[in-house]
Amino acid sequence: MNITLEYLRDRYSEEQARFDHFENKCEKFLTFVSVLIGGVTAVAGISKGIIFHPSSPVGWIVLCAFLMASISIACAWGHSLLALRIGDCPVLPRSRAAAEYLSVVDIGTQSEYIYNCYVDTLEKVSRAIDVKSKNLELAYQELSIGAWGLTVVAFLTICMEISK
Template identity: 75%
Template sequence: MKTTLEYLKDRYSEEQSRFDHFENKCAKLLTFASVVIGAITAIAGINKGVVFHPESPVGWIILIAFLVGSFSISCAWGHSLLALRIGECPVLPRSRVAAEYITAVDIDTQSAYLYNCYIGTLEQLAEVIDEKSKNLELAYQELAISAWGLAVAASLTIYMEITK
């Protein structure tokens, strides 16, 4: 049982590190998406919002690409926020009652109790991390869509300015 508890302790540490890794990625992606949204807002206002008043078929393509990019980055921001919000990090029992129980029982009962604590906490932690992972994956996909949409809009806008 000692080997099993050591294994579970190592797994718990790894899962805690994995949780922190996802939290950091979420925070960075949320910050990046916020900056991009601010930049998009500023760009949309340039030249009295000319992007919102298409006068040609290319202008309509620019508008659609811009809107797709803007919508996608907003979705990425939302999914990043959801990934951060999902819940608290499950931890092992840390109450006085738990500590007193462990000291009051025999070694086999202690081991069984700790085993159950680790297993239960690891299962909860894995669920939380999996939810974070799903939302983070969606955010990255939406970020890629946004990059393509905004790149098309920017490229066509530059092309239109050059050919004027």
């Protein structure tokens, strides 16, 4: 049982490190998307908001691409917030009652109790990481859509300015 408990202790440490890794990644991603939203807002105001007053079919394409990119980036921001959402970070029982229980039971019961604590907590941590991972993946996909939309906007805007 000692080998099993050591194995579970190592897996628990790895999952906690993985949880922290996702938290850090979410934090950085949220910061990046927040800065990007500021940049997109600034771009929208360039040339007195000409992007919002289309006068040609290309202008309408630019407006639609800009709106699609803006919505995608806003969704990426929301999903990164959901991924970063501070909720219950599953941890092993650390209450006084648990410690007192372990002090009064025999070694076999202690090992079984600790084993169950590790297994239950590992399952909870894994589920929490999966939720963060899913939201972060959605945020990356939405950011990619936004990037493509902004690329179309930039390309068409440059082409329109050159053709004037």
